[in-house]
Amino acid sequence: MNAGLEHFLTVGALLFGLGVFAVLTRRNAVGLLMGVELILNAANLNFAAFARYVEHGIDGQVLAAFVIVLAAAEAAVALAIVLAMFRNFGTVHVDAVDRLRR
Amino acid sequence: MSENAVLQTALAILLLPIVSYVILFFFGKKLPRRGDWLGTGLLGVAWLLALRIFCHFWSVGDPQLRVHGAWPWLDLGGFRIDAGILVDGMTAVMLVVVTTISFFVHMFSIGYMHGDRRYERYFAFLGFFTFSMLGIVLSSSLFFLYVSWELVGLASYLLIGFFFHKPSAAAANKKAFLTNRVGDFGFFLGILTFFTVCGTLDYFELFAKVHQGAIGGALLTWAGIGLFMGCVGKSAQVPLHIWLPDAMEGPTPVSALIHAATMVAAGVYMVARLLPLFDPGALLVVAYTGAITAFLAATIAVVKTDIKKSLAYSTISQLGYMVMAIGVGGAAYGMFHLTTHAFFKALLFLGAGSVIHSVHSQEMPEMGGLRHKMPITFWTFLIATMAIAGVPLLSGFYSKDAILGAALSFGMLEGHFAPFLLALLAAGFTAFYMFRMVFLTFTGKPRDHHKWEHAHESPWVMAGPLVALAFLSIVSAGWRGPADGWFARFVAPYDMERVVARYGDAPAAQVAAVHETAAAHDVAEASGHGAPETHAAPETHATTDAHATTDAHDAHVEHVHHQAHLIAMFLSIAIAGLGILLSWLTYQKGRISAAAALARFPRVHNVLQNMYYFDEFYAATVYRGVLAWSRASGWFDRVVIDGIVNGCGYLTRFTSWVIGVFDLRGVDGAVNGVAWLMQGAGEGFRRVQTGRVQTYLVFVCFSVVLLIFVFRAL
Numbered sequence: 128m129n130a131g132l133e134h135f136l137t138v139g140a141l142l143f144g145l146g147v148f149a150v151l152t153r154r155n156a157v158g159l160l161m162g163v164e165l166i167l168n169a170a171n172l173n174f175a176a177f178a179r180y181v182e183h184g185i186d187g188q189v190l191a192a193f194v195i196v197l198a199a200a201e202a203a204v205a206l207a208i209v210l211a212m213f214r215n216f217g218t219v220h221v222d223a224v225d226r227l228r229r
Numbered sequence: 230m231s232e233n234a235v236l237q238t239a240l241a242i243l244l245l246p247i248v249s250y251v252i253l254f255f256f257g258k259k260l261p262r263r264g265d266w267l268g269t270g271l272l273g274v275a276w277l278l279a280l281r282i283f284c285h286f287w288s289v290g291d292p293q294l295r296v297h298g299a300w301p302w303l304d305l306g307g308f309r310i311d312a313g314i315l316v317d318g319m320t321a322v323m324l325v326v327v328t329t330i331s332f333f334v335h336m337f338s339i340g341y342m343h344g345d346r347r348y349e350r351y352f353a354f355l356g357f358f359t360f361s362m363l364g365i366v367l368s369s370s371l372f373f374l375y376v377s378w379e380l381v382g383l384a385s386y387l388l389i390g391f392f393f394h395k396p397s398a399a400a401a402n403k404k405a406f407l408t409n410r411v412g413d414f415g416f417f418l419g420i421l422t423f424f425t426v427c428g429t430l431d432y433f434e435l436f437a438k439v440h441q442g443a444i445g446g447a448l449l450t451w452a453g454i455g456l457f458m459g460c461v462g463k464s465a466q467v468p469l470h471i472w473l474p475d476a477m478e479g480p481t482p483v484s485a486l487i488h489a490a491t492m493v494a495a496g497v498y499m500v501a502r503l504l505p506l507f508d509p510g511a512l513l514v515v516a517y518t519g520a521i522t523a524f525l526a527a528t529i530a531v532v533k534t535d536i537k538k539s540l541a542y543s544t545i546s547q548l549g550y551m552v553m554a555i556g557v558g559g560a561a562y563g564m565f566h567l568t569t570h571a572f573f574k575a576l577l578f579l580g581a582g583s584v585i586h587s588v589h590s591q592e593m594p595e596m597g598g599l600r601h602k603m604p605i606t607f608w609t610f611l612i613a614t615m616a617i618a619g620v621p622l623l624s625g626f627y628s629k630d631a632i633l634g635a636a637l638s639f640g641m642l643e644g645h646f647a648p649f650l651l652a653l654l655a656a657g658f659t660a661f662y663m664f665r666m667v668f669l670t671f672t673g674k675p676r677d678h679h680k681w682e683h684a685h686e687s688p689w690v691m692a693g694p695l696v697a698l699a700f701l702s703i704v705s706a707g708w709r710g711p712a713d714g715w716f717a718r719f720v721a722p723y724d725m726e727r728v729v730a731r732y733g734d735a736p737a738a739q740v741a742a743v744h745e746t747a748a749a750h751d752v753a754e755a756s757g758h759g760a761p762e763t764h765a766a767p768e769t770h771a772t773t774d775a776h777a778t779t780d781a782h783d784a785h786v787e788h789v790h791h792q793a794h795l796i797a798m799f800l801s802i803a804i805a806g807l808g809i810l811l812s813w814l815t816y817q818k819g820r821i822s823a824a825a826a827l828a829r830f831p832r833v834h835n836v837l838q839n840m841y842y843f844d845e846f847y848a849a850t851v852y853r854g855v856l857a858w859s860r861a862s863g864w865f866d867r868v869v870i871d872g873i874v875n876g877c878g879y880l881t882r883f884t885s886w887v888i889g890v891f892d893l894r895g896v897d898g899a900v901n902g903v904a905w906l907m908q909g910a911g912e913g914f915r916r917v918q919t920g921r922v923q924t925y926l927v928f929v930c931f932s933v934v935l936l937i938f939v940f941r942a943l
Contacts, residue, residue, distance in 0.1 A: 147930065150923070151926050151930070159923075221921065221922055221923065222921050225919070
């Protein structure tokens with residue numbers, strides 16, 4: 128059976144859903160970041176799939192490559208924030224860090 | 230001395246004491262010896278100037294010489310008040326009396342007030358007092374007379390209350406001030422009446438107007454009584470005499486000044502000066518008031534044990550004599566008595582002051598036997614006592630005898646014998662209580678040995694004035710009665726024709742005629758025609774044209790006078806002798822027991838000891854009336870005035886309440902409502918901000934799903 132666009136989109140949707148779920152439910156900031164990576168990669172998958180099946184160009188793939196770079200930068204910044212957070216609060220649980228609320 | 234020189238000298242006499250007052254008041258503390266020499270010295274200069282004026286008038290010898298200077302003081306077109314100075318014989322005598330007594334009082338005070346905390350203030354007040362009195366003496370219009378009159382009241386207030394830390398002194402000066410205010414009220418009404426009717430306040434213009442009949446009938450009588458009320462207050466006549474005994478709270482030299490030369494003499498002088506303004510009706514009131522005062526006060530003086538109080542009543546009694554003398558037509562005798570009385574009463578008070586200074590007590594029962602301790606005080610006091618009691622050859626005898634004679638002739642001519650009888654009895658009492666004072670104080674055995682042993686003669690600065698005044702008390706006897714002595718040259722009645730000719734508003738022809746009669750009158754006067762006697766029958770004032778009948782009438786009057794004076798002289802010697810004898814028997818020999826006599830008539834004693842219940846009477850009527858009136862006013866104030874005020878308050882409060890409610894509920898409600906709304910909304914939305922990223926993400930997800938549905942629906 129040939130893999131069609133629907134399959135890629137389905138996998139992408141599944142990945143996105145899993146990513147959102149991780150972001151919403153994870154208390155650990157690192158887990159949360161991993162969820163974000165899942166969402167980004169779901170988007171990348173969709174870009175690549177659309178580039179292959181709909182447009183017949185490399186625009187989608189270029190965009191995907193940009194997103195990967197951006198994701199790396201984001202991960203670097205976000206992990207720095209997590210480190211700083213751990214240093215300041217002694218925890219990486221996002222629900223424990225709510226000083227501004229109080 | 231030219232007229233100008235006389236005026237300038239008089240002005241200098243008037244101003245010297247006020248200069249002393251101003252300097253001492255402001256710089257007294259910084260001057261060496263606190264400035265006592267300055268006040269005394271300036272008064273001494275004033276005294277010398279007064280003597281100069283006196284000598285001038287003596288050497289001129291014209292009883293009608295009157296120097297009158299007036300300067301416009303207030304000029305408002307139709308309304309004009311002049312500041313004027315009038316110097317004539319009466320003024321000259323008064324100037325000498327006032328400055329002499331004041332000078333000696335100043336000198337005496339140097340010793341008496343030595344070491345007082347407000348020493349310089351005391352001398353300043355003395356100067357002010359003298360200035361005010363000189364103002365009364367020198368004024369030539371009712372306006373400045375009244376101003377000085379009130380200044381004297383103020384000065385007496387300050388001096389009577391000089392020891393104001395004593396409650397009794399503070400009460401006494403208030404009493405003096407308020408009592409005088411009652412008299413001054415009448416005085417002011419009298420002045421206003423004359424001013425309204427005659428349109429002038431100048432003495433001579435008024436005399437001319439009254440003489441020409443510008444005012445008459447009952448109005449003139451009542452206006453005169455109004456003026457006399459001022460005298461009743463100032464000269465302490467019954468019924469306004471109550472302030473004077475209390476005025477003893479002042480320093481004793483001040484008592485001497487008040488009683489001899491200033492203040493109380495002012496009333497007598499005023500009536501004598503304004504004699505043409507009094508009609509026979511008013512003069513009758515004057516005569517009776519004086520006689521009753523003389524008698525009542527003399528009887529009270531008999532029972533008083535405080536030496537100063539006794540002297541105070543003696544003064545009231547003698548003032549009664551003077552006032553009565555004016556009332557019965559012997560104004561010159563009244564002035565003569567004022568002069569002699571000034572000397573011996575000042576002497577008595579200064580002598581009493583010397584005694585008080587020495588034994589530190591005013592109660593005669595605590596004295597006695599001081600004669601050898603204080604020989605100068607004793608002898609001078611004795612001279613003054615003999616003078617006031619009416620012992621022949623001393624001044625008081627002549628003046629009192631002249632008054633009694635005038636009163637008797639008044640009775641013989643007018644049928645009013647009561648003044649004479651009252652005055653005669655008062656003369657007896659006077660002799661009695663004065664010698665009682667001498668015996669109790671100076672002779673016999675000392676009753677309080679402790680005080681007696683500490684007694685000492687006063688220093689020369691105090692004893693000197695005593696000797697000088699004793700000398701004057703004897704010498705002034707030589708001045709004699711006005712009819713036969715040279716006192717007539719000083720205190721002569723006004724020559725109304727001349728006054729009218731100069732100040733009246735008669736047509737020219739009439740003035741010429743008046744000049745002739747005036748000349749004729751002068752000739753008559755020069756031929757030994759008793760000038761002052763024209764006063765005896767006041768109705769002779771009015772008859773200026775009927776000279777023929779007047780001459781016959783005058784001859785009759787002259788005869789009566791001669792007779793009356795002879796009778797009065799013997800009677801007064803007899804009754805004075807009787808008084809002295811009784812006093813001697815009672816207090817020196819002890820033949821008559823004073824205590825037994827008093828026990829025999831307890832009711833009389835009570836009445837006298839309580840001073841005829843005058844104070845109680847005022848307490849029951851005037852004070853209570855005033856209090857009731859105050860209460861009524863208070864009630865009116867509380868209920869009506871306060872009601873209106875409070876009503877306004879309630880109204881304002883109610884309006885404010887309404888506005889307040891609107892403000893609170895309406896305006897503030899809107900403001901608070903907005904705030905409350907904002908706060909509620911904030912509270913509500915605050916809950917959304919959990920601070921947890923995941924919550925926000927959940928919202929985002931739901932929102933996206935919602936948006937999807939929304940856009941699909943579109």
